Amino acid sequence: MKTITIFETIGKQNCLSPSDGDKVFQVIASNLDEIKIDKLEVSFEGVKTLSASFLNHAIGQLFSKFSDKFIRSHLILNKYEFEHHKQTVDLVIENSVVFYKKQKEFKKFKNLSKSV
């Protein structure tokens, strides 16, 4: 199992901006691409502030690239400084699953409309 520490990846305690989230997304996505069957641990140790915008980019975006099932079986998110950070992560994941599912359905509908 490989571990990625968010604090070390972006070098900040305040994980707020979407651009920092994109950096974390790139690191996680490339690791998930590589490992395929192994586990990837993402540690939130040392993170003092964590915004939903950051998480939407860092974690939420993963659901556009990988399936819900694949992410849940390969990604371990842990070592939160505050319990509410875990809740925000859960909320972002819940939102992202619905959002990307809707987006895929909308694309299907658009393609269907075009072919009709």
Next chain:
Amino acid sequence: MAIWAFVLKFELKPLISNYKRTIIHIDISSWDLKDKYSQICKFYTDVSLADHAGDIEIIINNFFDAHYSAAIAAILNKFFKYDNKVTFKAPQSNSILTRNGLLSFFQNCDECIDTNNTAIPLRKIKVEFADEFIDYLNLEYFSKIKQPAFSDGAMSRIIENFHELLLNVNDHSQSDSLYISGQFFPNRNVISLLFVDIGLGIPYTVNSYLRQMGENEVSSCEAINWALKQGNSTKNDIARGLGLHQVFQLVKLNGGHIEIISDTGLFIYSGGKINQVELSHSFGGTMVCITLKTDDKTKYFMANEVT
């Protein structure tokens, strides 16, 4: 010689035939929030119609709650970007507007030290500068709040909510900067913070999104309501829509109030009640005013910190 040079410098502009100077009055001393925000929207219209090649003088009548400075600065900055001279006459609010930096924002004068420690200075912050924003909140805003008290976890959550709001407002406006100002009112036991952007506004962005999704357009007030619901977002590329909802929850817990103004929509949450009004003048952007009660002796923890 020096005297003549002085006279020439200051008398030159009126001698030019096409030189124009606009005088605009603003009075937001009303206690009625609808009147207050209507006046700010009217000010937006007046400034937009002024001759932007000339100078402008703003006359602030009666008392002016200093946290609205961000709105004044944002509006003037939108329409008067170049070498125009912007001056203020604010006989009853000159002191506070000097201390909070509104006057020095446009006029060549220094920002004074606020010995009362009640002014939360006017700042224009680029949205990508999250660290500058956090420093501003800690130094200028949270340092003034002695109560209610917050645990480390709760404080972390509040900062996160405010930052989310900053980003969300930016998403709706598609502008790159946010104007912020605030004021602590010890006599009223409240502290107010105003976020302003001058951009597309919530109704425009929400209705563009709804049209794209094949749904009916909504009024300005309904668009603000839509943006407040958890999970609703106009962003197509990424899942959003937690920020405004979470800020609203925080205000409800504290018993404070929140006002959101965008285009002609005014949303007010106060005293546990929601009031929505369509204004007669529109505001080309979004204002979010958050007022927290400071006579609340509770110490707030996150629920999971207590168990």
